[in-house]
Structure formats: C-alpha cells, structure tokens
Amino acid sequence: MISRLRNPAFLLFIAVFCTASLSLPEVGVTDDDDFYLPAGHSYFRWARKALKDPALALRKDQLDAHWSLNREHPPLAKWLIGAGRYLGHESTGLMPALDAGRLGTCFFLALVVSLIFALARERLGTMPALFAALAFLLIPRLAFHGRVNTLDMPVAAMSTLFVFTFWRLHRQGTAKALALMTLAFGLALSTKLNAPFTLFACGVFWLVESVPKFRGDREGIRFPELPLWLVVVPLGGLIIQVGLWPWLWPDLIDRYIEYVRFHMGHYPIYLFYDGQIWDRPFAPWHAPFAYTWAVLPTTLLFAALVGTAVLVRQAIGWERFDRRSSPNEGRFARFILIHAFIAIGTVAFSPVPKYGGIKLFLPFFPLLAIAMGFGLQRLLEALPQRKWSLPLLMALLLSSGVIDSWKYRGQELSSFGAHVGGLSGAVQRGYERQYYDVFDRHLARWLSENTKPDARVYFEPNHKEYVRSGPYLKRTGDLRSDIRLSGGHRADVVILTHERRWRNFADLAEKLKRRPVLYEHQVDGVVLWTAFGR
Template identity: 30%
Template sequence: MSPNPTPHRRLGLAAGLLAALLTLATLRGPGLTIDEPLDVRPGRDYVALLQRAGWRFFERANVDALFRDNAEHPPLGRWLLGIASKALEPFEAWIFGPDPTGLYVLSGRVAPALAFAVLVGLIAAEAARRWGAAAGIASAWTLLVMPRVFGHAHLAALDTFLGLFWTLALLAAARAVDARRPLPVMLAAGVLWGLALLTKIHAWFLVPLILAWALIRLRPAKALGLVSAWGAVGVLVFVAGWPWLWYETFPRWGAFWGTGVVRASIRVEYFGRIWADRDVPWHYPWLYFAVTVPILLHVMGAVGVARGWRERREDPFPALLIASVLLFLLLFSMRVPVYDGERLFLLVFPAWAMLAGFGFAAAWRRWGAFRAGRAALVGLMLGQAYGAASMHPFGLSYYNLLVGGLPGAERLGLEPTYWGDAVDRLLLDELARRVEPGEVVALAPTLYPGQGVATTTAALVRRDVVIRDESAVPEADWILVSRRRAYWSPELVQRLADPSARRVASRGRQGVWLSGLWKFPRTQRPSPDASVRAVDRIDEDRRGSLVDPGPKNQERPTSRD
C-alpha cells in the first residue's frame, strides 16, 4: 500500500467521472421497467409530504399513511429517487416535455446513475490503494463494462444503490478492523452499514463477513467488542432512518423480515420450463453469474482468486472479497426466492470486479514490461466493452459466449428479457405514429394494476390513447408485448397466434426480438360516447401538461410492413 493516497483518489475521481458521463449520456435508452414506478412514486411522496408538513412528517398518522403500502423495503433508495425526480422535474419538463404520468422517472434515474459513478470510483481508488494503479484501472473498467451492471445503472430502482452501500460498508469495515485506532473508525463504518441496511434487506448478511474478518485479524475479545459497537451503530442508524419502525417497532420489524419469505411467488423461465421462484434449481444463481459477464473478465477474476489464495497469508483481503461473492451465490442456491437473473445478487459484482483488477495487475506485472504485452492487455480489456456497447439499451438481456450470446440463451430457454426495459421509447413512438384516436392498446404482461398507465407517453395521450393493462388483451386493437414468457397468459398466446395478427414493429438485439407491437383488425368500433378521453383516465395525482416529449432517437424499431 502506498503511504500517499492522493494518486489513488485522483484515479477514483477520474474513473467516477467517466462512469457518470457514459451513464448520464445514455440514460433515456431503456424502457420503463416494472419496478421503477413502484420505487419512484413513494420517493416523490416522501419528498412532497416533507415539503408540505415539515416536522409533522414524523407524526404517527403521517408515517402510517406514507409507509403502509411500501414497507417491503427500507426507504433510503426511494428517498434518493424521489429527491432526484422532484429536483430535476423542471429540467426534464423543459428539455423533453412534461411527463403525463407525473412520475418523472427519467429524472429519478439520475440518482442511481450517480451512485454507480461513485461505486466505480470507489473500487478504483480502493484497488489502486491496495494493489497499484493497474489494479485500480482494471477494476473500474471491469465494473463499467459489465453489460448488466451498466444496464441497471440506468434504472430508477434500488439495486444499484444496494451495490454502492454494500460495497462501501464492506470496504469501510475491512479498513476499520486494520486501523491503528480501530474503535472510532469502526463506529464510522457502522454508520455506512446503517445506510446499507436502509437500502435493502441484503445488508444484514454483512454481519457474518465482518465478524469473521475481525476474528481473523484481531484477538477474539477485541474483535467481538469492535463488531458489537459497529453493529449497534448500524442498527441505530437503521431504526432512526426509517420512521415506520418508530411505532409498533417489534411487530413491524418482524413483518419486514417476513417480506423476504412471505410474499407472492414470482414465475421464472429457466431452460424452457416455468418455475416458481422457490423451486428454481440450485444452480440458477451460479449459471447467471457465469453467463452475464464477458468471458475475459471472468478469466481475470479467476486469476485474481488464484492469486489471492496463493498470497492469502501476506494479504487476506482478496479472501474477504471472495467470501462476499460466495455468500450470495450460496444463499440463493438454498431454495429461497430467486428470479430476474442476476438482479437479486447484483451487489456481488463490485467485489468480482476488484478481484478481476487484482488478477489483471498480476498479468500486467508479468507482461506489462513489454510493449507488445502492454498493447495486448490493453486491447483485450478495451474489447470487453463490446458487449455493453452492442447491447445497449438492453444490457439486461446480455449473455456471454458460454451460452452462445443472446441467440444461444434463447435456444436454451433462458429469459431473453425480464423487466420490461425493451418496451422502450422508440417502440412507443412507433405506436403513437400508427395508432388511431380511441383505439384500445394493451401492455402484456403486466404485473400490477396501472402498469400500462405508467408506460403511457405524452405522444400517446395526444392521440387520445392511454395504455391499458393485460386485462384488456382480449379487446385490444394493439398489444405491446414484452418477451417475458413466464407471464404470458393463455389469452395473450391465443391472440398472438391469430392468423390475422400482425407484428408491425419490434425491438431486439443479435437477431432476437425482445419486445414487439402487434396490430389486430377491428371487428367492432366502440361509439365515441363510450370512450373516455385519455387525459381523464390518468390519475389526478399523476396528471401533467401534454406537450411534445422531445426529439426522437435516430434508431427506429424494426418495421414489418
């Protein structure tokens, strides 16, 4: 470790700025995902109530009303989304036009994009501090060009926040244990762990990792004392930061823990079969970990694991990173609910990126002294960006060559897409160009009431069209289809098989369609008196001005007429 941390901080700052630039510049690409309205709306409600009520925000009546319908997750991530959505709403309305749903999800996406930039900078600085500049650069680059990680950084959801706060808490606690005066540093690390707890339930699993690390590095009595102090601070921050737990603390805390096990089952397509999330085979997380990262980055990670094992006595820190990865892969192998590919264990990839950087540093030390070796290593690492670049904005559909890319995954019966991001702005613009006023448009599949309304754009509302949920499939003139086949209803399958149905546009990558727009002939046109104008069908609290949403991207959906 270098005694002068300044170069490492500068490297971290540069890496973070690059990540911020690339992510913010491509933020509009993905379509609205399933969870984004469910996370942005509560955050906006938090901010609105705080602005309106001030200190009365914390009164029980307000707390109960505000958190009752969204207590399945702690509030920190939603606070960040709400702050970004509210603060940047005027700029989004000015540049792209007002959002008719009133959610301003695009503005909310800025928060996870910036969190991702901080995360990239964090692992760059920490890897460089421990192992040198080559490791820091390679760690940051590895995380930045992981297609699914980069894809999640564009989405107004909680997973990127969890990756940041988990990694921050892990690295801070590891450094605190080794500090010259560990107690004050450990207390500060406890605050960071509290922030991770306030993001998602996964953060509780940091306790066994930090306890084991402290017991390895310190005398047992001292280790237990420090970890107890760290844990007490973290729990205090967790409770203080979530007013829902201030009242009926123990029943509500118990109910929160129950959300991880008592919940509606989610269906998963895996090797051509539809599974309930608890019944998915044990190898599901291992396979998705293996096939959603470019292969050379996995090779570098494996070199880092081998080097870490070989040098474990001199530097045990890589073993902590390895343990943090294995913890969640093992956890999600144990018949707990697991779905959405890599999403539930997305937080392991920063540690894996650091291990890849550690492995790259070994290769650089061996071959970097030669011009040809340097050129080969740099070229190979730069080439790993191809997956993220070629798949954008559908990075969540990336598969590596272990399964033959996205076409191979399709043949194997793996999910081509799972979160609705392929029903993007370009496909919706194509629908707005073709649809006639008053025609019925359905989105399928939908996983909660109002998902179709949340997907409606200003261009559609100007055509007097609001997208309806999957229940409208039998009567729809148009159907927007996301290729999440585990949730395709028999009615949807029947309508798509109708010879009169035409797929007029689609979105996809590598020759695989991920979303499509189907047109059906109208057999009976409803009378004008029977239809309700689109602006009246949008909830009052989500209503906005209806103006041009801004210029279209030059890329067009694949047309089939």
C-alpha cells in the first residue's frame, strides 16, 4: 500500500484530481451539463434503489423511469457523474450539485493524465513523461473538457486505458491478460460510441506487425494465426457494456439497434470553419487537423511536430527506438502512430458532423502528448548535457501552455495558439471565436451585479440553451435568483453571444445596434458577448 502511495503516476492522479476539483467554481455551464447531470443523478438513484429492493428496481417500469434519460449514450461516465453528485452534494453538502457532478469528469481527467505519464515513462523516463502529462493539461481546451459534465474526456481516458492495457498485455496470451484487456475495452465501450475505433486500431497494428509472417513461407502465402484477443475482447467488451447499461435489459436487441441508429443518422450541428457555416454537407476532412494545428499552444505544437517526426522515423526503421538492443524496435512508434491517426481520422474521414472544435476526437490528444514527450527527448539531445538543460527545455516548451491557460482562463474554448495570431488571428482566418453556448460564470456574475431587481434577460442567438443553464448558476450563487431569463427583445438586457455559426447572427447584430451597449466582453481584442440595454 505504501509503495502505491509513492507511485508517481498515482501521485500525479491525486494532484490533478484535487487541482481540477478546486477550480470547478470558475468553469461555466454547457448545454451538455443539463443532459448528463440529471441522467447521472437518475442512474445513481436507481443503483441505490437496487441495493435496497432489487426486485422493484429490476421491473421494466422502474428501468424505463430511471434509465430513459440520455439513453442515446452509454452510461459509464454518467455513473461517475451521479456518484460525484451524491458524494459531493447529497450526502455531504460540500458543493453545489453542478460542481459535485463534475467530480466524475475530474476523475477521468486525472486518469488520462496519469496514463499518459505511465505509458510515456516506459520509453522516455520520468521527466519526459511528466512533460507529456503536463503538456496535455496545459492545452486550455482539454482542461475545460476535463471539468464539465460531458462524455468527451471520459472516452479519451477510457480509450487511453485500453491502449495502455493492450500494449502491456496483448502478447502475453494468459487468461488474466485477456480478462484485463476485455475489461478495459468494455469500460471504454460503455463510455461513448467512438471507443470501438480503439480496438480497430489494435487490429490494424496487429495486421501491420504480422506482415512479415505473410511472406515467411517460400512455398506460398501463410496467414498468421488469429490472436485469441481479437475474438474475446470485442465479445467480452460487449457483454460488459450490456451489464453496465440497465436501459438495454428489458429489450436488448431493439434498444441496441435504436442506440446505433441514432448515431448513424446523427442530426447536423453547425460549425463555423474556414469563414463559412457547415451543416450539410458536413465540414471538410481537413477541419479536425486544422483545428488541432490552430488550438495547440505554439511551443507544444513544436514539440508535437518534432516528436511525430521522431516516431515516424522510428516506425519505418530509420533510427533506433532507444539505446537498448531489441528485436522489436519501432513497434511502440507504430502502435502510437496507428492509434493517433485512427483517433482523429475517424472523425475527419467519416460522413459525420464535425463540430465543437476538437471535442469529438479527444482520444487523439493523449497520444499526441506522448509524441510531445518524444519531441522533448530529441530536442534535449541537441543541447549541451548540463543539469539545467532538461528543466530549462521543459519550462520553455511548456511556457506557451502556461501563458494560454492564463490568457484564456474562463474562456478556454476561445483559445488559439500564438502561431495563428491568438484568438484575433484565428477569427481573421475564419475560425469560430466561441461555441457550445457556454453560460460563463463571469457573465452570470456581471448580470448579478449590473441588473435591476427582477430584471428580464434574453440571449441571442440561442436563448433556449441559456434557459437550461441559468438555474444551475442560480443554485451555485453566481446568478441572482430574481433574474428572469425571458422577454425576447423586450427584455431589460439582451446578451448577444458572438457565435457566427448561427445564420441569423448578422441580422441580429444589426437590429440590436439600436439599443445602448452596456458592456462588451473581450478576449485578445475580440468581442465574445455584448450586453445591450433597453
């Protein structure tokens, strides 16, 4: 037990979880919060009922009553959101329900950071692995997604857990190894629909590594023997997913088909990219790659490019993987590159909506962070071998992440790297300045401090999402309880959020010019929202 407490990956997990949890009162409310927090609460309430009266809880009417909320997504992240809400709010009263539910997401953030560290440490050593973990944390958008009630950071964490488990165990062939890989994949599958692509990447990796075996027999093509995990892991993972998802139990086949159909025909969601609005057709294939390039802090982007080049050279055998003699040099590089390409390529090249900046392909970023660790190591080799070389290089490469995290605090979804000119340069290049209809805490506090009693406040261009978010901020104390979110353009205050993905934005801005401007909130010289009086 003492040795585990001294494990640096475990200590990193605790540090990240505590830091993220303490920062929750500064994180705004998204529309996803109102999907996943009530669902998690309902699921956990059912679990408590099941412990007291299993026969009652397993009745179809009870399963439907508790599990119909947000049934289009698997339950694992919502289990933890519900547990966080119960532990942090219902049972202890330590924090508002909103922030307590987010403890579950903070758990996943801490988990993925510790997994990045553990996976990178095997090949790079402690300090480059720590750099990779910190680099992930210092990408402002990732820090935001890791502290709100949504499924994107949870699936990044669970996909990385499966990647870690598979890499460690897939060649062992023991029953224990199979069981652990199956468990890890089942948990990932129980988090979000894009988890299966991680298993697909493992299959591609196995196929690539098996190519020499296809050519090894002069008498003809000899196909390699299929590994047992290729059958056991997907089937076992599916069983775990069904076991964790009681909504499926009353009518397994039909409800699972309903789940898949929802995502096969996902409704379009607007994205403003390259100076235009995309819905149907969806944004072009290069949008995920362009967004990744644009939002990374500049020095971290440099580390990522260097590290990716190193991994490519190692993968194709142009240089030694490390200084140790090994018959499998380059395997790890090929493993990481295949997983990274499939994680982002699935979104880029599939006929699916591409929206929300980088949120749809977060499983890509832990792998990119590991590449950054390789970049650090290669750059270190070019410096004089002094005691100060490593800490100085780490500080320099992390510096833009620190600067951007401070610069965009509270507005992390508006963060862009200095190499594109920050937010102002990104707007000129045709990127969206903000999205997700985030009801920021500072916006709520401004309204509380600057509106009359019983004031009516209306949001344009997407008022309905702020109506959902407002009650949460009233319960946290950020938004005055007497403020009414209603009134249309007859309201006392109209807030125009500058989201160009709405086609009527220009018309709304023109109409609202007739009203007095009470306040403009700017970041990097770019207006994010404007408050208009009557």
